[in-house]
Amino acid sequence: MSDCTPQIARFMQSQFLVTFDGQRVTPTTNLFESGHLDSFGFVELITFLEREFAVTFSDEDLLSNRLNSLAGVAAVVQEKLRHGR
């Protein structure tokens, strides 16, 4: 299974205008805390992930605090792909 991180990173860069420069913003930066992601952006992110990777997100996923960084989002998607959901 290929790593979905680059695809998600490209989406975040183009949609949220975030640059993962490895210093100010890294893959583990909480994008809500850094101010790059707002509630509209989160809707766009979830829609993109569901469409591109054919996964769905439960309330448990949304409340898990994992969908707040590139690394967290990629890990959740990867787990879903591995478990076929």
Place this chain on the structure above:
Amino acid sequence: MAAELPVTCTRCVLPATFPGITFDAAGVCGYCQDAATAGSVAVARQQLRARMEAVIAASRGQGAYDCIVAFSGGKDSSYTLQSLVRTYQLRCLAVTIDNGFLSEQARTNCTTVTSALGVDFLMFRPAPTFMARMYRTSVTAGGVQSPAAIKRASAICNSCISMINTLMVTFAIQHEAPLIAGGYIGGQVPKDMAVLDLNLIQQERMRAPQQERYTQLFGPAAGHFFFIRQSLLQQHPNGHVTVINPMLTVALREEEILTTIQALGWQPSQDTGRHSSNCRLNDVGIAFHYRQHGFHPYVLELAEQVRAGLMDRAEALDRVQHIPDLATLTPQLAQIGLRPDGTAAPD
């Protein structure tokens, strides 16, 4: 003032100055290329409408009201309200947030339209001192909202929209309404916001990291206007409300909207500029946005209208080419404590 247009997409009206935009060899932007491969817009719209109607059917009769409607007295929210009442027979509470710049005609329209539709109506006016500080800081501080928010609206509008969205959730909880409706049209918000289930706890977790910053920027009242108190959230029976935006599920030209609402007694405002039918501050936001970012804050929305065949490209180009002159907006600037150069005026 007619702005000199930068290189613009040959199909819609998005300019080369728009953040993250790309063009192919024919000068067609990435948004138009994506739209061309996305399948039928009409089918997608029909699917969104079916989803919205299923949610409406399941939500009816649960609370004191079925739906809180964010109602500005402008044309789109007036059309939305009549659609929810007449087409979907929902028990609506129309809520208007008076930001201190509501035109007199919009105020009259609020009363006229809600009376014609037999709808309960509430007007809420935050303290003018808070609103002035919020608008002024949105212009002077820069970067108050997320970087991508500049694609959708001016800094002034983004702050106002964010506050109104929070207040609508608050009213929905207080009035036990399972639905919140807005009058957003294509390009103003993501299309999936035609029907959006909001997990209230998750929403507040997303916003919580910004609370301290907002309080520093806008003052202590920001906590009340941009964030929902835990005690209020705990009152909610299931922690979910659903946001619907019916206008994202239909294809309407502006003339059709006007014909429908004018039959209810709605009249256009004369003092709100070209892009708003209710707010006298809108042009200030447009002018500062263009100065700071080099593109018109309505261009994404107008490009979407062109792409959907709901507006002629020439008309859209004409609209984004005319940038309001701040020298003609001094009363509004004075009210929020700003000089035309964008700096804060002394008290």
